[in-house]
Amino acid sequence: MKRSFKSLISFFSESWAELKKVRWPNRKELTNYTLVVLGTIVVVAVYFWVLDIGISAVIEAII
Incomplete structure (x- = not known):
């Protein structure tokens, strides 16, 4: 028990x-990173939405 407590500490x-060694982003960097992530999410969501519409149209044409 004593050994595991020392290991935990x-x-x-x-x-x-x-x-303490980590370089944390400042407010401006954090805002820019957040906008990049949100922009990427929107682009990927639109891409899959268009892909879904395309696949749905192909399946409807087959059926």
Whole structure:
């Protein structure tokens, strides 16, 4: 039990040390990244929507 408790403390200590090394984005970067992600989601959603309409039209033509 004592060993696992030390391992747990060591894990959180090392995790905290790694988090201190992370370069977090500032507000402007975060806004830009968010807009890129949202734009990508919209493009992919439209792509699959058009693809779905196309496949539905082909299936309707076959049936």
